[in-house]
Amino acid sequence: MKKILTGLLALLLITQTAYAESPSESAAQPVQQEAQDKADIKTQKPVLKAASYDVTKIKLSWEMIPDADGYILYRKAEGAKNYQKIYTAESGESSSYIDTGRTCGRTYCYKLKAYQESTDGRIYSKASQVKKAHARPRKPVxxxxxxxxxxxxxxxxxxxxxxxxxxxxxxxxxxxxxxxxxxxxxxxxxxxxxxxxxxxxxxxxxxxxxxxxxxxxxxxxxxxxxxxxxxxYHETWTNAQLKQAIEERLVNEYGAELNDIYIDGEVKTPENSSWSTCWPMYLSKYASLEDAVDYIFDHQYTHFGLKDHCIKVWLHEEDPLYCGVSFLEG
Structure with a gap:
């Protein structure tokens, strides 16, 4: 009986010791994790990019580092000795920065560090590679x-x-x-x-x-x-659209009568009448459709007395940019 009681007492002491040690082990885990994070941030090296943004501005951007609490950006003019801290970003903020007030054409050097807050203060990463850039005008569109x-x-x-x-x-x-x-x-x-x-x-x-x-x-x-x-240049009109636009202008603004039957040979040309053909120009596809039609009427057709004529608009078969207009006179 004495041996049984002695065994139970020993078991109780072991159990109490285990429960007593468990909280200390649990408390040690965050300390170990923090030490690991410190080691990780010290070995990291941010990736920085720098490029002209405007005539007096340079854009800096970087890739986020896991577990970093923020970033510090440094700048110096090329040829200067010391860097200056120009911007601090907390984790979760934008991963870019526009450096304003720069002299157009002058080269600037930039570097970036990540940091992590700890109970011992800030822990810094390695500095990024130095990136150079100069402000210049934006690219036109x-x-x-x-x-x-x-x-x-x-x-x-x-x-x-x-x-x-x-x-x-x-x-x-x-x-x-x-x-x-x-x-x-x-x-x-x-x-x-x-x-x-x-x-x-x-x-x-x-x-x-x-x-x-x-x-x-x-x-x-x-x-x-x-x-x-x-x-x-982007082709904005077809030959068929050009022909239609000219015909609509002739009918709507000049009251002209369009007659396909004469040109196709279905009906013979009336006696004492003849056809005159106006070759206005080579119509370049660089021109807008409206401008091409305006040019034709402004420079070529106004002296023909269009209301008194039968007119046929057609396009040259061999050179589709060559447009002709035939007038039945007499």
Whole structure:
């Protein structure tokens, strides 16, 4: 009986010891995890990116690090000795920053560190690789290209104006070739270039593509943006649509009578009558449909006395850009 009581007492002491040690083991776990996190953050190296955002701005962005509580961004001008802390971001905030007030054309160096809060204070990661960037004008975006009706063989290229730009440079090449031309040649001539558009003289018998870049003049030196994406003319009308538009203008505005039967040979041309054909122009697809029709009526047809004639609009079979209008006179 004494042995049984002694055994039970020993078991009770072991159980109490186990319960007494359990809380201390539980308390040790967060300490061990914190130590592990400290070791992890110290070995991490953030990935930083830097690029021009505007004529006086540079955009910085970075990839988030797991368990980081924040990030610190540093900057110095190229050639300077010391970095300055310019921005602190807490975890969960945006992973990018716009550095404003920069001098256009001057190069700046950036680096980034992540940090983690602990009971001993902040624990820092390794610094990212140094990234260099300089502020310059934004890349233009071309919006349209068409032929001016006031002067065919003169194209109008339009783009969104770039804030802070002093001017623009235009480059052109014939589609299918490699060389871009930026100065006036026998291929093209820039008549005038303003904020948002340029008038360019060139032969519209060939297909071209254009690109444009902005520049800012700093102490006599041009600081260029990147070139816009190349832009080709986009065909906005078909030959059938052109024919229909001319016929509608003749009927609705001039009261003309259109007669297909004479041209098709179904009915012979009346006696003492004859057909006169007006060859207005080669109609380039660079021109908008409305401008092409306006040009035809403004420069070619107004002197024919249209109300007194039967008219047939047709397109040249071999060269679909060649449009003809025949008038029955007599």
């Amino acid at each position: 071309i919006t349209s290209l068409f032929e001016k009706k006031e002067r065919f063989a003169e194209l109008e290229l339009r783009w969104k104006p770039v804030s802070g730009a002093s001017g623009y440079q235009i480059a052109v090449r014939e589609i299918g070739t490699k060389k871009w031309y930026t100065k006036n040649t026998d291929i093209f001539t820039v008549y005038r270039s303003k904020d948002g558009y340029a008038h360019i003289g060139c032969s519209t018998d060939y297909a071209y593509e254009f690109k444009v870049r902005a520049y800012k003049v700093i102490r006599g030196k041009r600081i260029y943006s990147l070139y816009s994406a190349p832009y080709r």
